[in-house]
Amino acid sequence: MTLWASLTESIFHYTGLSPAAFFTILAIMFVTYKIVCGMFVAAGDYVEVKRANEYVVREPVQIGDVTEEDLKAYDGKDPNKPLLMAIKGQIYDVSRSRMFYGPGGPYALFAGRDASRALALMSFDPKDLTGNIDGLSDAELEVLQDWEYKFREKYVQVGQLVSHQTTSEASE
Known part of the structure; x- marks a missing residue:
């Protein structure tokens, strides 16, 4: 007690x-x-x-020459395919930044496309999601060049865009 x-x-x-x-x-x-x-x-x-x-992060695979239409298949909707994006016709594997470029990410609309014009203009307007850089000012082209340097430094270039006509002529 x-x-x-x-x-x-x-x-x-x-x-x-x-x-x-x-x-x-x-x-x-x-x-x-x-x-x-x-x-x-x-x-x-x-x-x-x-x-x-979790998705499987694979080593980037070279895809070579593809058309803009073919590039759309690499927009991140299929987790078994790499996530690709193009700047000035050069295609980069951005799979390791899936949280930014993948579905639901803030830059998802750039995936599977050549987003040169949109990046140069700092635009999210769907009409600017093109590789056409005609009519851009020197300042806008400089912004695009900065983006290209960043992509070259951070991501692996895995291919390049070719026009549909070029691939059709090559197959004839």
């Missing part, structure tokens, strides 16, 4: 609470902790969710 008396005296001395109040508060704190922890995904569950949403 001396242990219990010593414990109750210590609780009152350090907290100013009766043992009943102290243990009630302790129980409430424990229940609150469990409820708050239950509101979040358990660490084991997070690993499973991440694994389910």
